[in-house]
Amino acid sequence: MAGPTSRLLTLLSLLQTSRTWSGSELAERLDVTHRTVRRDIDRLREMGYPIDADLGAHGGYRLVAGTSMPPLLLEDDEAIAVALGLRTVAVQGLPELEDAGLRALTKLSQSLPSRLRHRVRTLGAAAMTRRPGPETSVDPDILTVLAAATANRERVRMAYEDRSGVVSARHVEPQRLVAVRQRWYLVAFDLDRDDWRHFRADRISAPRATGARARELMPDEDVLAHLEHAERAMAPTHRADVTLRLPFDTARARLRDHLGDGEITPEGDDTRWRSSADTVEWLARRLLALDCHFVLHGPQELREHLAWIHERTG
Amino acid sequence: MAGPTSRLLTLLSLLQTSRTWSGSELAERLDVTHRTVRRDIDRLREMGYPIDADLGAHGGYRLVAGTSMPPLLLEDDEAIAVALGLRTVAVQGLPELEDAGLRALTKLSQSLPSRLRHRVRTLGAAAMTRRPGPETSVDPDILTVLAAATANRERVRMAYEDRSGVVSARHVEPQRLVAVRQRWYLVAFDLDRDDWRHFRADRISAPRATGARARELMPDEDVLAHLEHAERAMAPTHRADVTLRLPFDTARARLRDHLGDGEITPEGDDTRWRSSADTVEWLARRLLALDCHFVLHGPQELREHLAWIHERTG
């Protein structure tokens, strides 16, 4: 609590409580003079965190939206809420965001104090009390272990149940964890079988990082190619056909890095997009997430579903 | 980017990516010497963020779980994922956590850059494509505006639709925003009617803080009393009867600050709890969130639902 650094963090956390603080209040809390408080405020502003000040009587300081995210300083229960929220996003989130959600969740889990970790686990179980849902769901704990091991390039031991229901112990070097539609796949080098394999995350149990470093490396394009056929095996049941009011390049950029995107072709100034999925809900979300105008050519179920959403969201 | 403070934040954000970083890598990234990196690491450790180091060749630093949450440094897409996750937690989350979720969401929304804000909104709409659900849902944006105004003690103008469907403009001083079961209520002083009122959040539209300070103040116990009868009017349809394997005081503490908790009475070393709600799902979650052993006396639907959960979660 001595240096100016931790004081700045405390100051930031106070300002994040979304109320105004007068200089005197802050000075008292931080145990420094008014002058130093203002110098600290200046410093935060220089660091890019915009702080508004109300002049005059009853004035004060307030953190407002800027151009970049300030560090989030969370209380215990807030951290738990964030962790639980991220579980739902990562496991059954929006396309394009499953990945970000999992990254954030891993980040948070890594530094989550153990007393909170336990609460997240029990509350997480409690939160699963709704909607069985057709989607095969994955335990978020398993996902975070895999994500951490992948990022850290550590070997993993785990149990895997293959397509025919046989469970076997595996020793792998994780290469990439990727969401294809609403399923998570781990692409890894299988040390026993001495070859690259992909594993459906919902069939993995009890994974743990061994601490040993992974050695094998696979270029990203090979990872994608490797998943292509998992992709095909899924036999999606709905097929959307849409004209996006987006230039081809923009459309391709927004769809970048996702599998199961189907065909993307230029169509005048617009882009034609044909994509398939298991549910119209998923197609609808994918489409809305693109955040652009579009003309839907089919199928009818998707059109109805979009109309229903439109009606609900105003 | 000059001072040691922003360097420490950068260092923290690097260490949060859940991989190990060698001193040289960090030195290069932060543009300082090895020695300084180690001094920075020491400083972080002194501030209470535990950093593990692997000795020897291929060693490196890694942030591990400690006793308190380090500031979360999020990328753009991660921030969006967190915001979306929190929306679901706050709007239809677990009892005891709706409040924390909303606090965190308000915190984050307040400092969310506008370019991200827009994306959160469209993606949020896309995420609502599932399950109409019986619960009356609230727009998270409305909740955050109300929460910020309440925390900041600012007056609010809004439109309100009363029980009979009549919409009127209101000018109020928000006092407290509280979740009773799965509904949010705003307790506020109505400036036109010159009296305290409570408003169901899902009937509020287009709220905006005027910037003027609120003056009236109501003690917390009065707020609760004021909501009591909203509470009664709800006519819950399920009534749980449970013996909690918890001392009376502990049970009361865990149930503290929540309305609709029904009766809590001591029963030997345990505690008897009778509570009602609209859905068995809610009762189940409430019960599981207590994280204790219990004996269920009824009703049968709840017993079945708990069995189903048990089966699903292993």
Next chain:
DNA sequence: GCCAACTAGGACGGTTCTGGTCCTAGATGA
């Protein structure tokens, strides 16, 4: 229309912190 209560920011000077350049010690894997 004045005063109290705020933010904003300059000048000064003693004290502390910072961060590079030296070291040496100990752990680890190839």
Next chain:
DNA sequence: TCATCTAGGACCAGAACCGTCCTAGTTGGC
């Protein structure tokens, strides 16, 4: 064994920090 890491002490010049003065400008209330 050696290369490659972390750990940490000693030194020191320069930078920063922070309290104690100031003055200026803004706002709301009485």
